[in-house]
Amino acid sequence: MTTTESRSRPRWLYLMAAIVGIWMTAPPLVVIPMSFASERTLTFPPTGYSLRWYQEFFENPVWIDALRSSLMIAVLVMVISVVIGTLGAFAVVRGRFRGRGVLETVGIAPLVVPVVVLGIGVYAMFLRWGLIGTVPGFVAAHCVLAVPYVMITVGSALRVVDHQLERAAQLLGARPHRVFLRVTLPLIAPGMMAGGLFAFVTSFDEVVVSLFIVSPGLRTLPVEMYSSVTRDINPTIAAASTLILLVSTVLILISTKFLFSSSANGRSKR
C-alpha cells in the first residue's frame, strides 16, 4: 500500500507545487523590506532602513484620505451588495418565473465583460449624471462588480439548505418571516459572510473602473498607488502595500474559517 502511494506521488509533483507556492506567495513579500527603505529607491533589497515612509503615509493627507475613502466605500459596497445579492440569489434559486436562468447568467456578466469596457461606459454615463468623484458613484460602480460574488456564494449556500428544516419549522407553527429569520438565515449566514468579504475586497482593491471616476477631491487607495507607480515611484507605496498585506492576511484567516467549514460540508455529502 505504502509503495503504491509513494509511486503515485512522484517527487517532481512536489517540486512543481513548491515552485507554484513560491510564485504565488513570495513576490508580494518584497514590499515589506521595501517599505523600510531609508532612501527614495526602487532597489531591492534596500541599502538602509528607516520608518520614514510609514510616517509619510500617515502624515500625508493624500494617502490618509485615500485610505479613508477606500474603507468607507468598501464597507458601503459590502453592506449593499450583500443585501442586493442575497435577494437576487433567493429570486434565482427559489423563484418560479421565466427567465430565471437568464437572470442567473446576467448576474455574473459583470465578471466576464472586460473591466475596461465597463470602466469607460461608466465614465461616459457618470459624466452625464454628475457622479464622477462622488461616493454614491463609486459605491454603485463597485457594487456591479461585487454583487456577482455574493450571488454565487449565497446561491450555493441556499441550494444546499434542507427544505425539510424549513417545512418542519412551518409545521410547528412558525410564521414565514420567523422561519426565514430563525431557520433559513442562519443556514445561509456563512455564504453571506463569505460573499460580504469578497464584496469588501473587490471594492477595496478595485483600480480600473475607479481610475475613470476619480476626481482630485475623491481618490481611493488603489488609484493613489497606481498614480504613484506610474508617475514617481515613492517607497510610500511600499508602506501602503505592507499595511494592505497585513489587512488581507487577517481577512484570509477569517475567510479560511468559512471556506473550510463549507468545503467540509461539501465533502461529507459525497
Added chain:
Amino acid sequence: MLKLAQQTTRRLRGIPLAIPLLVLLVVFFAIPVLELVRRSFLDADGALTMQSYGDFLGTPAYRTILFRTFFVAVICTAACLLFAYPYAYLMTLAGPRLRRALLVLVLLPFWTSLMVRTYAWLVLLQDTGPIKAVLAAIGLEQVHLIRNTTGVVIGMAQILLPFMVLPLYNNLQKIERSDLLAAQSLGATPVRAFWRVYFPQSLPGLFAGSVLVFILALGFYITPVILGSPQNSMMSQLIVRQVTERLDWASGGAMAVVLAVLTLIFVSLMSRVVNVQQAFGGTGGKQ
C-alpha cells in the same frame, strides 16, 4: 379568470426579490455598456456609421494589438495549464492537511491586492532588480523582464493561476483513481493509463479553466500598463488611450465592443461544456 391571475402570480413568484439587482445591473452596467455601443456607431457629426469598425479592422497597427492580446492570452493560458495541472493533481493525492495548505497557497494571490502584486513585480523584474541579477550571473544579460511581453505574462499568469487550479481540482477530485489501477492491472503502463484513462476524464475541468483564464486574460489592463510598455500594448490599453487621450469615443467604443463580443463568444463556448457560474464559484473559494 381567477385561475389565470393565480397562474400569473405563480409565474412571477420571486421576481420582486430580483428588482434591486435588476435596477443595479440595468442602470450601472447595461446602460453604460449600451452607451458605448451607441457611440461606436456614430461619427463626429452624430450620424450613423460603421466607420469606426472599418478603421479598427483596417489599421494594421490596431490589428497587431488585437493579435498580441490573443497571443498573450494564449501564452498565459498555456503557462497556467502547465503549472496548474500537476498542482491540482497533487491536491487530489494529498492528505487533508497538505490539501488545505495547497488550497490556501493558491488562493492567497486572490486575496492580495492587485496593485500590491503589480508593484512587487515591478521591483522584482526591473533591470536593476534581483531576478535580473541572477540572470546576469548565469550569462543572460540580454534578457529583459520588464517593459515587454515577458514581464506582462509573468505578472498576468500569477494572477490567473488560481482560476485554472480551482476548476481543474474540482474536476480531478471526482475522477475515480481506481480507474488507473484497473487500466494498469489490464496491462497498461502507468503513463499510458494516465493518458488514456485519467486525462480524458479531466478534459471538462481543463477546458473550463482554460477558457476562464483566456477570457480574463483578454481584458487585463493594469498589469500590461505597469509591466509592459506602450509599444507592447494590449487591447484594453488601446481602448483607454483612444478615449482618454484622443477623446475618440467612436473608435474606443468600437474597439471595446469588438473585445467584449470576442470575450462573450468564448464565454458561450465555455457555457456549452460547463456551468459558467460554477467555474466562477470555484474562484469564489467555495470548493
